[in-house]
Amino acid sequence: xxxxxxxxxxxxxxxxxxxxxxxxxxxxxxxxxxxxxxxxxxxxxxxxxxxxxxxxxxxxxxxxxxxxxxxxxxxxxxxxxxxxxxxxxxxxxxxxxxxxxxxxxxxxxxxxxxxxxxxxxxxxxxxxxxxxxxxxxxxxxxxxxxxxxxxxxxxxxxxxxxxxxxxxxxxxxxxxxxxxxxxxxxxxxxxxxxxxxxxxxxxxxxxxxxxxxxxxxxxxxxxxxxxxxxxxxxxxxxxxxxxxxxxxxxxxxxxxxxxxxxxxxxxxxxxxxxxxxxxxxxxxxxxxxxxxxxxxxxxxxxxxxxxxxxx
Amino acid sequence: xxxxxxxxxxxxxxxxxxxxxxxxxxxxxxxxxxxxxxxxxxxxxxxxxxxxxxxxxxxxxxx
Numbered sequence: 001x002x003x004x005x006x007x008x009x010x011x012x013x014x015x016x017x018x019x020x021x022x023x024x025x026x027x028x029x030x031x032x033x034x035x036x037x038x039x040x041x042x043x044x045x046x047x048x049x050x051x052x053x054x055x056x057x058x059x060x061x062x063x064x065x066x067x068x069x070x071x072x073x074x075x076x077x078x079x080x081x082x083x084x085x086x087x088x089x090x091x092x093x094x095x096x097x098x099x100x101x102x103x104x105x106x107x108x109x110x111x112x113x114x115x116x117x118x119x120x121x122x123x124x125x126x127x128x129x130x131x132x133x134x135x136x137x138x139x140x141x142x143x144x145x146x147x148x149x150x151x152x153x154x155x156x157x158x159x160x161x162x163x164x165x166x167x168x169x170x171x172x173x174x175x176x177x178x179x180x181x182x183x184x185x186x187x188x189x190x191x192x193x194x195x196x197x198x199x200x201x202x203x204x205x206x207x208x209x210x211x212x213x214x215x216x217x218x219x220x221x222x223x224x225x226x227x228x229x230x231x232x233x234x235x236x237x238x239x240x241x242x243x244x245x246x247x248x249x250x251x252x253x254x255x256x257x258x259x260x261x262x263x264x265x266x267x268x269x270x271x272x273x274x275x276x277x278x279x280x281x282x283x284x285x286x287x288x289x290x291x292x293x294x295x296x297x298x299x300x301x302x303x304x305x306x307x308x309x310x311x
Numbered sequence: 312x313x314x315x316x317x318x319x320x321x322x323x324x325x326x327x328x329x330x331x332x333x334x335x336x337x338x339x340x341x342x343x344x345x346x347x348x349x350x351x352x353x354x355x356x357x358x359x360x361x362x363x364x365x366x367x368x369x370x371x372x373x374x
Binding site: 011012013014015016018019046047048051111114115 | 319324327348
């Protein structure tokens, strides 16, 4: 054979390819929400222990990401959005991804226990199990409710942050869990609307594939309403206050308005403008979550500084 | 052609090795930091090896 390029193996993986296994973008959201849980919780944790707690919660989330990439390599290979991930790209072998995932899971849980307490460590272990086994191995390929139930995995980080600071769980931590849990379905369904054929080609039973795009738009709208109710409800809880409530009112009015616009759109309209509204809603959902947690932290700092701000 | 010719692959391996070294170094620093934080949170350590510890003696004798 004269054409050596045709048989040359893919390039050898660099350090960045192993970092990509840990889904750094998802980790950034985990870091931020876990920090929020840690900051708004009563009681003070030594800054070094707080830093270590956030780091190992993020590492645990990264480990579950690596396990997800190991198990889902076949799906990732046929989806445009994920085809260039390290495993389907041939840079990292599935076995390597699995071993890194298992190794970092054990390390992150053990280190979180040593740095903080067993409640936080047990919650982190459960979160990794929930994402890697319940969501990735079971729900994702089986039911259109995959995103709804699987969203619980992403909702745990602020609860773990809270547990790291207090050694337990309180209703306020459950409120933060609810915020991310209810936010996940509209966020991912908006993505599924404009990633069009990806999920159907991969055989993943997303709502857009099983129940149609019109129903998905209706469900996004319904979840947006429930989410708004929960987000505003937090304003009257122990971690809420006037500052949070004012921010939440603005954010939710905007989110509900854009959710309504998505519901009213037909597929023809969406295709005509290249799914502009769906993409805008997806981006908006990211800032929506970020600003809610930022407002919660600002509220907690105001109260701690002795300034008027709490209820 | 010399045997020590630099290839793109060598750079990639060096990067990988450097990444692992930095990660391990950071891990050591974090464990050290956690240790210091934990120790400073608790009671002071009593360095009374092979000797009577004043805190274990009855109040009278300790004086």
